[in-house]
Amino acid sequence: MTSFRIRFISVLVLSFLVFASPARSAEEKAPTKEAVAALVRQLIDSDATERERAVKELINLGPSALPLLPTEDELSSETQKKQLTRVLKALKLLQIQQELPPRPVTLEGEWLLDKALADLAKQSGVKVEDRRRTKAEKTLKLDLKAVTFWQAIDAIAKSANVQVSLYQRDGVIALLDGPHIALPVSYHGPFRVTIQRKVLVDDLIAESHQLIVTLEIAWEPRFRPYLLETTPKSVAVEDDAKHELPVAEDGGKSAVEGKLAASVELHLPAPPRSVARLGSLRGEFTVTGAGEMLTFTFDTLDQLKDDAKSREQKQKGVVVRLGKPVLTDDLWTVEAQLDYPRHGPKFESFQSWIGYNEMYLQRTVGDQRFPNTGGYSVESTGSNRAVIRYHFIDKRPEKLTRGSPADWRVMYKTPGILLEVPVPFAFKDVSLP
Numbered sequence: 001m002t003s004f005r006i007r008f009i010s011v012l013v014l015s016f017l018v019f020a021s022p023a024r025s026a027e028e029k030a031p032t033k034e035a036v037a038a039l040v041r042q043l044i045d046s047d048a049t050e051r052e053r054a055v056k057e058l059i060n061l062g063p064s065a066l067p068l069l070p071t072e073d074e075l076s077s078e079t080q081k082k083q084l085t086r087v088l089k090a091l092k093l094l095q096i097q098q099e100l101p102p103r104p105v106t107l108e109g110e111w112l113l114d115k116a117l118a119d120l121a122k123q124s125g126v127k128v129e130d131r132r133r134t135k136a137e138k139t140l141k142l143d144l145k146a147v148t149f150w151q152a153i154d155a156i157a158k159s160a161n162v163q164v165s166l167y168q169r170d171g172v173i174a175l176l177d178g179p180h181i182a183l184p185v186s187y188h189g190p191f192r193v194t195i196q197r198k199v200l201v202d203d204l205i206a207e208s209h210q211l212i213v214t215l216e217i218a219w220e221p222r223f224r225p226y227l228l229e230t231t232p233k234s235v236a237v238e239d240d241a242k243h244e245l246p247v248a249e250d251g252g253k254s255a256v257e258g259k260l261a262a263s264v265e266l267h268l269p270a271p272p273r274s275v276a277r278l279g280s281l282r283g284e285f286t287v288t289g290a291g292e293m294l295t296f297t298f299d300t301l302d303q304l305k306d307d308a309k310s311r312e313q314k315q316k317g318v319v320v321r322l323g324k325p326v327l328t329d330d331l332w333t334v335e336a337q338l339d340y341p342r343h344g345p346k347f348e349s350f351q352s353w354i355g356y357n358e359m360y361l362q363r364t365v366g367d368q369r370f371p372n373t374g375g376y377s378v379e380s381t382g383s384n385r386a387v388i389r390y391h392f393i394d395k396r397p398e399k400l401t402r403g404s405p406a407d408w409r410v411m412y413k414t415p416g417i418l419l420e421v422p423v424p425f426a427f428k429d430v431s432l433p
Contacts, residue, residue, distance in 0.1 A: 031061045036068040043083040051083060058087045063095035066343050067317060088343060096419050099291030100190055100223065104146035111140045113160050113175075120156070124149040126221055131174040132162060149220050150185075150192035158182065166218055166261040173221070173260065186425035190220040193285070193425040196263060198433050200270055209270035211432070217285055217423065218261035224415055225289035226353050227253040227345075228262050232283035232425075237268055239275045240429075253288070257355045271432065278430040285423040288345045290415030293356065296320050298412070300364060301327060301334075301405035317341045320412055323389075327405050331374060332392040334359065336412055340384040344418040347383045354381060356415055359390040361408035370400055370408060384418075 042054035058065060069088065072081045105123045107116060113130060121127045126149050140159040144152050153173070157164050161178040168174050184195040197214035215232075219225060231251025238244055247268060256262045264285075271278070299310045304325050311322040323335030336359060347353055361370035374391025381387075394401050402408070 031065045031068060033068050036061070036065055040070060040080070040084070044077045044080045051079075055083055055086055059090045059094075063091050063098060066091055066095065067341050069343065071342065092343070092420070095417060096291075096421055099417055099419055100421070102189065103149065103220075105144060105149060105152040106146055107142045107144040107152060107156075109142065111142055112137055113140060113156070116140055116142065116156050117175075120149070120152055124152070124220070126173065128153060128164075129168075129172050129174045131165075131168075132177045134177060148187055148189065148192075150190075150218070151187055154185065154192075171258070171260065184427050184430060186427060188423050188425065190223055191285075191287070191421075191423045192218045193423065194218075195281075195427060195430065198430075200433050211268040211270045213266040213268065213281070214263055215266060215425070216261050216263045217287070217425075219287065219289075221260060223287075223289050223291060223421075224293065224356050225256045225259065225287055226355070226418075227288040227347075227351060228256045228264070229286050230254050230264060232264065232266070232285045235266065235281075235283035237281050238279040239271050240277045240279045241275075242279055245269060245271060253351070255351070256287075257352075275432065277432060279428065281427040281430055283425060285425070287421050287423055288353075288418065289421070290356075290418055292416040293413050294318055294416050296412040296414070297362075298322060298410040300407070300409050301325050301332070301361075303406075304334075304410060305405070316416055318414065318416065320414065322410065322412075325405070325410075330393065332402060332405070333374075333389055334392075334410060335379070335387065335389045338386045338388075338414060340418060342384050344384050345420045352381060353415065353418060354378065354386050354388060356413070357388065358413040359388075360411050361392065361402075362411045364407055364409060369411075370402065373400060 036058070039054045039058050042050055045051050045054065058069075066088075069084065069091075072084060075081050075084060103124045105120060107119060111119075117128050117130060138160065140156065142155060142159060144155055147155075153164055157175060158180050160175070161180045162175045163178055163180060165174045165176050186193045194216050195213060196216045197212075199212045199214075201210045201212055203210065217228065229251060230253065231248075235247045236244065237247055245268060247266075254262070266283075294315045296313050296315065298304060298313065299307070304311050304322060305327065308324070311324070313320050317340070319339040321337040321339070323337070326333040336357075338354075338357075359372055359376070362368075363370070370392060372390040372392055373395050374393040376388055376390045379387040379389060392402060
């Protein structure tokens, strides 16, 4: 068995744990700092059995132990670092399971399209709009039992002979007029990978022959993505005779914020002309993002100005601290400091994870919102910390007048725990152009 196959099987096993294992009970007692520290010390025990027991006990503590674990830089023993890496990998996969729990869909029998879409939205939480120009109704025959959202919408689109669009201007998933086009597809929890295009290129200048395969990776709208690898990891390609084709693994990460899907090109050496099909194409994407948005509700501006304790809140390990509001006749300014768990994804200085963040004022009486009409400024940002200032000014043509600070609560939205999600894909018997 090749090293890639061993890695790929390991990924599938871990992925099954992520998207199929029952979640840990919310009532389980949180681990203590002392208990975690004692187990970390046992990672360098002279007895291998004790080291392994410590690894298992740390993993059994669940993701709530992550904030209490040291970083590798804080350890001096290579053995301890190696064991900690195992623990962190397992806990992060469990964390993904908690943040992106499965939402199985069951649709059986005969359905009209609008009823099927309504029930799909109810079960998955994902609304799909029917934007066909010609809406001739037909009865759909569906046999879907505990499938993912993507499996369900693809089956609905096939039965209705329509296309699924992920690139509408308003950012919704929509059904468009057909005919339906069946693409090679690989499903993984809330993700779907499809082969969009295959092109053989004869580069006369470079004197090279390439096979370019365009993959599209899509995610359920509940996932808020930031970064996607431009080249998947551990790509392995075999021809129809099971001969492995060499693949380069160079590439960085691209920003995919605000999107439902993104495309990546794989540049492969062109197989010999005698090869009609690829026996298999496998690999793994890593997508960085958050499984949910958190909403923090703070007190009114006048109270926040006078009460420092009311300016800090914590949800699911994410801490939001507001600065003392600066309230003048011309401008209101509220600063937000964000602190995330330190074992989260690493971002480069030019990469951002605050694009989905939002601060607005909510009137205490009624439902009027006052957006940050004066814009915002990023004072500092890092992989797990950011400081942002939001500004509010009157916009009289839009009938936005601040009035009294006592009339407005501060609302803040920020992503939940940031995740690096492995998304394996596998295709078989892929025809060549």
